[in-house]
Amino acid sequence: MPRVLVPLAQGCEELEAVTIVDLLRRAEIDVVTASLHDGPxxxxxGTVLLADTALDAVLDEDFEMIVLPGGLPGxxxxxxxxxxxAMLRxxxxxGRYAAAICAAPQVLARxxxxxEKTATSYPGSVNAAEYPRVNFVDRPVVVDGLIVTSRGPGTAMDFALRLIELLRGRERRDQVERALVRAT
Incomplete structure (x- = not known):
């Protein structure tokens, strides 16, 4: 079973964090949420989230993917x-995946x-002039090799489904999506 780390910071975007964790777990992916500091x-x-563990407890562990929810100041x-x-590097x-949504692609850039990648982010959250080696585009979800980025809360479900597809395959993604009864 693939293992994914979702770090949670104070001020993260809850819609993104919860959507990512929920959908990946529906796909039977082992998701570990880790807070940057002890406590909620x-x-x-204002939504209060309880992480599975603290980041310090998983620093030396391996994950198939690290997924960063966005939001500010998260x-x-x-x-x-x-x-x-250091974990991202x-x-x-x-040779493992890193993914970020909303303002969090700034973390991957830093x-x-x-x-030398193509990426997307929440409009205006990343100063493209600071990163001339990155090709920023205006698309809901971008996959470039082992990097996955997305725009924001409105793209969180598409982002999470794409992560499922990368980790478990198209069939598993389609199963999860059908059960969500998304409008077409």
Whole structure:
């Protein structure tokens, strides 16, 4: 079973965090949520989230994918966390996936994971001039090699479904999507 880390920071976007965790777990993916600090995480709209563990407890563990929810100031807290940046760089060196949505692609850019990649993010959340080696585009979800990025809360479900497809295949993604009874 694939194993995925979803780091949770104070001020994260709850719609993105919960959608990612929920859909991946529906696909029978082992999702570990880890807070940057001990205790509950208060998301950007006041929802209180309880992580499975603290980031310190999983620093040396391997994950097939690390997925960063966005939101502000959550993405700024992720970007400032040197432990997480080191984990993301190790993820790249090991040839494993890293994914981010909304303002969180800034974290991947800061870690150097977006160099020579095509990516997307929430409009205006990443200063493209700071990252001239990144091709930023206006698309809901972008997959470039082992990097997956998405625009924001409105694309969270498409983002999570694409992650399922990458980790478990198209058939599993379609099963999860059918059970959601999404409008066509």
């Amino acid at each position: 995480v208060t998301a950007s709209r 993405a700024k807290h992720l970007e400032a966390d040197q432990r997480l940046l 190790r993820q790249r060196s090991a 870690a150097g994971l977006l160099d």
